[in-house]
Amino acid sequence: MAIPDQRCLNAITGHSSALHREARDWLLRLTSGRATPADAQAFRHWCGQSAAHARAFAETRLLWDNLGTAARALSQREQIKTDELQRDPRRMSRRAFLGGAVAASAAFLLLRPPMRLWPGVGDMMADFRTATGEQRQVQVAPGVVVEMNTQTAINVKYAGGRPVGIELLTGEIQLQTLDGASEPFTVYASKGQVMALSGSQCNVRCLDSDVEVTGLNGTVRLEYQGRTESIGTAQRALYGQRGMAAPAPADIDTAMAWRRRVLVFDNQPLSSVVVEINRYRPGKIILTNDALGARKVHARFTLNQLADAATLIHDAFGAHVTTLPGGIVLLS
Template sequence: MPSEPAPPQAQVDQAIAWLVKLRFDTPSPETHRAFEQWLGEHPHNAQAWLRVSNLSDELAELPNALSRNTLEGSRRLQIRRRDHLKLLAVLAVGGSLGWAAREPLGLPALMADNRTATGERRRIQGSDGSLIQLNTASAIDLHYSADYRELTLLRGEVSLDSNASDDRPYRINTRIGALGTRDGQLLLRENDQGVLLAVRRGTVTLLPNTRAAKQLQAGEVLQVLASGAYSPAHWHGDPWGWTDGVLSVQQMPLGEFIAELARYRPGVLRCAPEVAGLRVSGTYQLGDTLRILQLLGRSLPVRIDLRTRYWVSVAAV
């Protein structure tokens, strides 16, 4: 299938200006409304926003002033951003300049050992025989030595099925602290509060940055906060579903479901407040997110408005 043509330079410049306003300023409701109006004015705007917004996760790894200057400077220099890799190269240089200011979690997601794009999932066989799976828009680093095995979660979500026949301890680094195991099967997902942790098999030791260690057993699911505090997590479904390529939920509010589905789709996916409380149950194949939206339109009193393939709204009928 031929690749989609690149958006015009003017739209890319406009998208970069919007990214600077939304990412580095304090946008007002009027700014958000103006952005949404611009996004829907032409399909080229949505295409340009998709390309530029994909950089926002990489920019999050840089100091704010540096990453803002990187974007604005590239616009002044008229870098050809239709060649996405050229701007990523600029970001890579910026990342090296901002090395000392990064969190000590290994290489940034841009330079990670393993990473996935939005909507992509990936299986990795570690050299120790462990099975690692990356969910959408995720990045990890791996390191093996004679004495230990180590995985660093840089962004997103990862599941680890440790090879229990390997006697070396397995250390997992996250932004809220570390975990240790030898035979564990566990899942880690970054979210706004910190990290969601689920254990399916074996024993896992949680070592928060500011709290005493806690040992977890199979079946436990915790929300671990940035402060190191933790509590049982309540999930409307199966947090492991994505490892089998599905989104499996029970009585999940539609607003939460749409937010979850949006992780697997590029562009904008919105849910109107008046239908956000409707409940969704079922198992949906993540390989076809448009099909999931169509099924919602048939099973719930909602309509699916597709302004473009990158801007979709779920509203009341």
């Protein structure tokens, strides 16, 4: 996600220390869309210099954790004038930080970047990963092909010197195994296992520790918390924080749509649609109206259309669109 310019951050946060100015500079650089691996390495060095460095960045980061609240204030007032912020620069700061205490460390920031502003350390060190909007294909073992969707990171797991599975750290994949394999190929995701038998194909999605597995061909076996389920073609099962759900019918066309660079939404709330769209595009779309977020969506978007997603939502629902610097879009 990108963020507003330096002047906006100065006004909103109200901090003027050298460390906070450096923290704002880092946030701007890392979310500019032009950040490089060298920038990420330099940031890790800067953030790890002291607890004060980490705390300064955490306070700037926390502003964006509370951006939804701030966005509602922006939407209600239409526009916050610069002179108003200058008269009381702490006003937004108090509102954004109300009820919270800033406690963060460099390790936390690197492991769990806010709103995926940059890849976490785990993602950056993964054997294979994709950036926002990127898709790629990798052959992780003889006869095993993995298609990786946007914002996905995987590690290859070995036994006896040969690849026997992958760890899906985050994101979405489609796994295909060719006929003739003597043993299943295993996807480890969120403390569970997805075992693809010979000649099978499945879609595995792991976001926020919840896993959704869709059988596309053949048989796939799931193991989670001592429970085992088998799913076949056009079936899906979910497991995660609420345990494991029983297999249910699945729409293969919807599950495979992203491979065709298409997103399909069938009677889903707009709030869920926006979350999914944000995975594929730079910047961030933020809903500031709960009633609008509850509106149902039945639509099919190509990934090429997502840059104009806010306009499409405006045309479909009459939503008011406020565009901010850095790719931030408020919908009300």
